[in-house]
Structures are given as C-alpha cells and as structure tokens.
Amino acid sequence: MQVTQSNMKETVQAKWNKRPLIISGPCSAETEAQVIETAERLARTGKIDMLRAGIWKPRTRPGSFEGIGTKGLPWLQQAKKLTGLPVAVEVATGKQVEDALHFDVDVLWIGARTTVNPFSVQEVADALRGADVPVLIKNPINPDLELWTGAVERVAKAGIKQIGLIHRGFSAYGNTEYRNAPMWHLAIEMKRRNPELMIINDPSHICGRRDILMEVAQKAIDLDFDGLMIESHIDPDNAWSDAKQQVTPERLAEMLGEIVWRKEDINSEEYHAALEKLRQQINHLDDELMQILSQRMKIAEKIGEYKKNNNITILQTNRWNEILERAFRKGEKLGLGKEFITKYFDAVHMESINHQNKIMNS
Ligand code: PEP
Numbered sequence: 001m002q003v004t005q006s007n008m009k010e011t012v013q014a015k016w017n018k019r020p021l022i023i024s025g026p027c028s029a030e031t032e033a034q035v036i037e038t039a040e041r042l043a044r045t046g047k048i049d050m051l052r053a054g055i056w057k058p059r060t061r062p063g064s065f066e067g068i069g070t071k072g073l074p075w076l077q078q079a080k081k082l083t084g085l086p087v088a089v090e091v092a093t094g095k096q097v098e099d100a101l102h103f104d105v106d107v108l109w110i111g112a113r114t115t116v117n118p119f120s121v122q123e124v125a126d127a128l129r130g131a132d133v134p135v136l137i138k139n140p141i142n143p144d145l146e147l148w149t150g151a152v153e154r155v156a157k158a159g160i161k162q163i164g165l166i167h168r169g170f171s172a173y174g175n176t177e178y179r180n181a182p183m184w185h186l187a188i189e190m191k192r193r194n195p196e197l198m199i200i201n202d203p204s205h206i207c208g209r210r211d212i213l214m215e216v217a218q219k220a221i222d223l224d225f226d227g228l229m230i231e232s233h234i235d236p237d238n239a240w241s242d243a244k245q246q247v248t249p250e251r252l253a254e255m256l257g258e259i260v261w262r263k264e265d266i267n268s269e270e271y272h273a274a275l276e277k278l279r280q281q282i283n284h285l286d287d288e289l290m291q292i293l294s295q296r297m298k299i300a301e302k303i304g305e306y307k308k309n310n311n312i313t314i315l316q317t318n319r320w321n322e323i324l325e326r327a328f329r330k331g332e333k334l335g336l337g338k339e340f341i342t343k344y345f346d347a348v349h350m351e352s353i354n355h356q357n358k359i360m361n362s
C-alpha cells in the first residue's frame, strides 16, 4: 500500500493503541543512508511499530554531536515512505515542533532535559496548539513527579489528546550500575496517579550499556508497562551518540523474542479463584502484622514511661545498633533482604520514637 500522510494517521492510531508498543531507531539520525538502512532492517524484523531518531540532540556537554538538524527530517519522510513505519522525533523548542510537523513527523516526544524546564515545556506546548499529533513525555532527569505531571498538564492544556509517558530513569551522582537510576517506584507512582496515560519504558537511557538492556526491558514488562523504546543502530559501536547502549536491529529483534510478554489479567475463573485465596491470606497476615506492630508500640510507650521517670534519652544508639544487627541475622535466615530490613526497621523505629516522644513530653 502506498504510504500517504492520511492513511498514516490511521496507522499511527492503531500503533498508539497496540500493546506492547515497540519504538526503535537510532539515538541520532546521522546520514540519509543510515536512517534508511536502519528503518529497513527494523521493518524487516516485523517486530517494530515506530521508528525513532533524534534530529536535535540535547547534549549535556558541548562539543559532542548535537544532531543533524532540520535537514534530517526529509530522510525520516523517505524512511517512512519505504517502510510504512510512523516516525517519532524529540522536540525541545517551538521551532523544532513547527519543523517536525512541517515534515509530517507522526509522534513527538519531549526529552528528559526539556521536561525539567517549565519554560521550554510551555514553548513546546504553545507550538503544539491546534496540532493533531500524539506526544510522549519523558520523565525529567531529576526524580520529581510534579515536574513530569506539570509537563503532561501543559501539553494537555494545549489541546493534545493523545499523551503518553516514557520512563527513562533519573540522573544520580557517581558511578552506578545504570546510566540513569530506574527508581521503579516513581514510575509505578506516576502510573498509579495517571491510569489513563500509557507508559512505556526506555531501557537504553536507563542502562547506558547494551549488556543489561534485556533485564530492564523484562522488568518493565513484568511491571505492566505498555511498551518499550529501545535505540538501535546499523553499526552501534560507531554511532555518533550513545554508542555503548545501542544494538543492531537484528539483535533487538532477538531480544524482543526472548522477552516473556505478560498480560495484566486473564479471563479464567480458576486463576481468579486461586489468586483471590492467596490475596485473602495476604490480607490476613497484613492484619496480624498491624496488630503486632500496635502491641510493639504499646510496649515502646511503657519504655517511654520508664525513661521519662528516670530522665533518660529516647534514642540509645547502642540499643538501636543491637536491634538492627539482630534483625539482619534473623532476616538473612528468613530470606529477607538487608535493604528491606533496614527500611522496615527504620520506619518501625521512627514510629516507636514518635510514640515515646508523646509520652515523654506529655
Ligand atoms: C534520546 O532519546 O536519545 C534522549 C536524548 O533521551 P533522554 O531525553 O531520555 O536523555
């Protein structure tokens, strides 16, 4: 079928609603030949829904490749014509929005370094007014759900009806396993607050390296994300940006074949009955835990009375260390992680201090 911009709208609709939605392509459009070969090799896998390519690259430091600019947009048009894949581009200014729309870019996304800046987001939103184009919004580089939400609101107020989220991790100082810490709990919280918005995961910018892309992608699917955006390049090691994290279209197809795709729910009475039974056991145990915690607080209050009568401080560091050491030893035997034990006992200990504080200062 001849790809025209009007039947493309239907294709984009269908892709937007498809689960999982898979977007791939190079970090940056570099040359016309590279864009076209990438698109053709991706299309040949039959596993890709949209082609991505960075045209304007917001680089953290000057001096690295800053994107090919507007001259790359016709290359994307050509790639779309040859493969039928809708194309997605990052926009950070009003002019970039205009240029992208002028060259029939099908989906726009706002990058992490733009989401942090309300002035930039507003400029993009103003340029979007009246346009009928889906927009994906990456999380801001810093772990702030309000900025992410603010960007969604600005774009929505400009009249954009189809908005989706991209979770690409958060900057952290120092070397970690990841280029950007996933902080999954933040993505989960954003999903909880906005159940109507689709959210896809970007393992490439979380990992910053190709060897751990699979595990992050799998985790996203296990957490019921709606899709993935993964960078691919015909010659990853020689990519002009983000070389370490890109994979060839063929390797990407292999990875997508290895992922265990899960669904949020199934229509089976047996499954639901079994699940319900286990959930009741969990509820029951949670109730018991709370009873026990409440008893623990009562005892802490009694200790508070004693301390008050003898004018002793609430916090006794030795005792707190002893509690933690004991909990680590026991927890290890019971299969509970050290990080969990620390967080749990911190919370319990703080609550005990609050209870004692009330007693001591009443
Ligand atoms: C990108 O997608 O190539 C990019 C620059 O991503 P981010 O905004 O997540 O850093």
Ligand code: MN
Pocket: 027, 028, 231, 241, 242
């Ligand atoms: Mn990139």
